[in-house]
Amino acid sequence: MVENVVVVGAGVYGAAVAASLARRGACVAVVDAGAPASGTSGATFSWTNSCGKQPRSYHDLSVAGMEAHRRLAAEVPHGRWYHESGNLEWADDDAEREQLRRKVDGVLQYGYDARWLSRAEVLRLEPDIDPAELPPDEIAYFPREGWIEPAPLIAHLVSTAVGRGAEVIQNDAVTGLEVAGGMVRTVRLASGRRLVADAVVNCAGPQAGQIAELAGLALPMRNMPGVLVYTSPVAVSVSRVVHAPRVHLRPDGAGRLLLHTPDIDGAVGASGTVEQQAVDEVLEAGRSLYPGLRAATVQDVRVGERPIPGDGLPVLGRVAELPNFFFAVSHSGATLSLHAGDLVAAEVLGGDQDGALAPFRFERLRLP
Numbered sequence: 277m278v279e280n281v282v283v284v285g286a287g288v289y290g291a292a293v294a295a296s297l298a299r300r301g302a303c304v305a306v307v308d309a310g311a312p313a314s315g316t317s318g319a320t321f322s323w324t325n326s327c328g329k330q331p332r333s334y335h336d337l338s339v340a341g342m343e344a345h346r347r348l349a350a351e352v353p354h355g356r357w358y359h360e361s362g363n364l365e366w367a368d369d370d371a372e373r374e375q376l377r378r379k380v381d382g383v384l385q386y387g388y389d390a391r392w393l394s395r396a397e398v399l400r401l402e403p404d405i406d407p408a409e410l411p412p413d414e415i416a417y418f419p420r421e422g423w424i425e426p427a428p429l430i431a432h433l434v435s436t437a438v439g440r441g442a443e444v445i446q447n448d449a450v451t452g453l454e455v456a457g458g459m460v461r462t463v464r465l466a467s468g469r470r471l472v473a474d475a476v477v478n479c480a481g482p483q484a485g486q487i488a489e490l491a492g493l494a495l496p497m498r499n500m501p502g503v504l505v506y507t508s509p510v511a512v513s514v515s516r517v518v519h520a521p522r523v524h525l526r527p528d529g530a531g532r533l534l535l536h537t538p539d540i541d542g543a544v545g546a547s548g549t550v551e552q553q554a555v556d557e558v559l560e561a562g563r564s565l566y567p568g569l570r571a572a573t574v575q576d577v578r579v580g581e582r583p584i585p586g587d588g589l590p591v592l593g594r595v596a597e598l599p600n601f602f603f604a605v606s607h608s609g610a611t612l613s614l615h616a617g618d619l620v621a622a623e624v625l626g627g628d629q630d631g632a633l634a635p636f637r638f639e640r641l642r643l644p
C-alpha cells in the first residue's frame with residue numbers, strides 16, 4: 277500500500293502533485309533544493325492556453341488544464357492568481373498571417389473558442405494600444421485564455437498539502453535514490469537525511485533528467501532558456517495577454533508588465549547574463565505598442581529554463597520498469613500542472629490513469 281510519497285521539486289508541478297496526494301490521504305514529503313517557486317515556475321510567461329498544440333491529446337490535456345484552473349479559482353475566490361481575460365494575437369507579414377489563419381482554423385475544428393476581431397473591436401478591449409500598430413482586421417482573439425501568477429498558486433497548493441500533514445523540506449537537494457527489488461526504497465538528501473518512500477514523483481522540471489538518472493533511467497531533455505523582462509509599475513491599461521509581431525506581453529500585478537520576444541531568448545550569454553541591447557529592444561517594442569510605456573523602466577530581467585522532454589510532449593505517470601517511480605514533467609506546466617498533477621497523484625495512489633496518460637508515458641522516449 278502506498279503511504280509515504282516523496283515529491284521531488286516544489287514548482288507548479290510538485291505543488292500540484294503534493295496538494296492532490298495530500299487531499300487523497302497520502303503522507304507526503306516535498307523536497308526542493310531551493311525554495312518553492314524558485315525554479316522555472318518563478319520565471320515564466322505562464323500564459324494558460326491550448327493555442328495550436330498538437331497532437332489532439334496534447335490539446336485536450338491543455339484544455340483540461342485550463343478547466344482545472346477555472347475550477348480551483350472558483351473554489352478559492354480570494355486566490356487571485358488566475359486571470360482569464362483572453363489573448364490577442366496578430367501578424368504583420370503574409371507568411372505569419374497564413375500561419376495564424378491555420379492555427380485559428382485548427383483550434384476551431386477542435387471546438388476551442390477563437391474569433392477574429394477588427395482594429396476597432398480590439399481598441400475597445402485594449403484602448404491604450406497605438407492604433408497604428410494594429411492591422412485593420414484579422415486579429416485573433418482567444419477569450420478563454422489568460423495567465424496565472426505561479427508564486428501565489430504554488431503557495432496555496434503547498435499550504436493545502438501542509439494543512440493535510442505534508443512536510444516541506446527546503447534547501448536540501450535529492451542526491452540519491454536507493455533502488456532494490458525493482459522499486460525505489462529510499463531518497464537520500466544532501467543534508468544526509470534519508471526518506472523512506474513507497475513512491476517517488478519526479479517534479480524536478482529542467483533537472484528531471486538528473487533525478488531520473490539517480491533511478492537508473494535515461495530521460496532525454498532538450499531544455500531551452502527563456503528571458504523575461506519585468507517593467508516598473510506604470511499607469512497603462514493592459515488587461516490581456518497580447519502577442520504582437522514584435523513583442524509579447526501581459527500584466528504582472530501592481531501595474532507591472534511582463535515582456536517577452538522569441539528573439540531575446542537567444543541573448544543569454546554563457547554566464548546566464550542577458551545582453552542589455554536585447555532588453556532595450558524588448559522595452560522599445562513594448563513602448564511602440566503601448567505608448568504609455570514610455571514612463572516604464574526595467575525592474576528585473578529573469579532567465580527561466582524551459583523543461584522540455586526530448587519530443588516536446590509531457591512525460592507523465594508511472595514508469596513500467598520501476599513501478600513506484602513517477603514523472604510529472606513538461607513545458608507548458610503553467611497550463612497543465614493542476615490537471616496533469618492531479619492525474620499523476622491519482623495514479624501514484626493506485627488509480628490507473630491510462631485513458632488520459634497513455635500518450636504521455638516515459639516509455640515512448642526509450643531508445644530501441
Ligand SMILES: Cc1cc2nc3c(=O)[nH]c(=O)nc-3n(C[C@H](O)[C@H](O)[C@H](O)COP(=O)(O)OP(=O)(O)OC[C@H]3O[C@@H](n4cnc5c(N)ncnc54)[C@H](O)[C@@H]3O)c2cc1C
Pocket residue numbers: 284285286287288289290307308309310311312313314315316317318319320321322323324325448449450451479480481482483487501502503504579580581582583604605606607608609610611612
Ligand atoms: C520563458 C518561459 C516562458 C514560459 N511560458 C509559459 C507559458 O506561457 N505557459 C505555460 O504553460 N508554460 C510556460 N513556460 C513553462 C512553464 O513555466 C514550466 O513548464 C513550469 O514552470 C515547470 O514547472 P516545474 O514545477 O516542472 O519546474 P520548476 O518550477 O523548475 O520546479 C522544479 C523544482 O525542482 C527543484 N529541484 C531540481 N533539482 C532538485 C533536486 N536534485 N533535489 C530537490 N529539488 C530539486 C528545483 O529547485 C525547482 O524548484 C515557460 C517557461 C519559460 C522559461
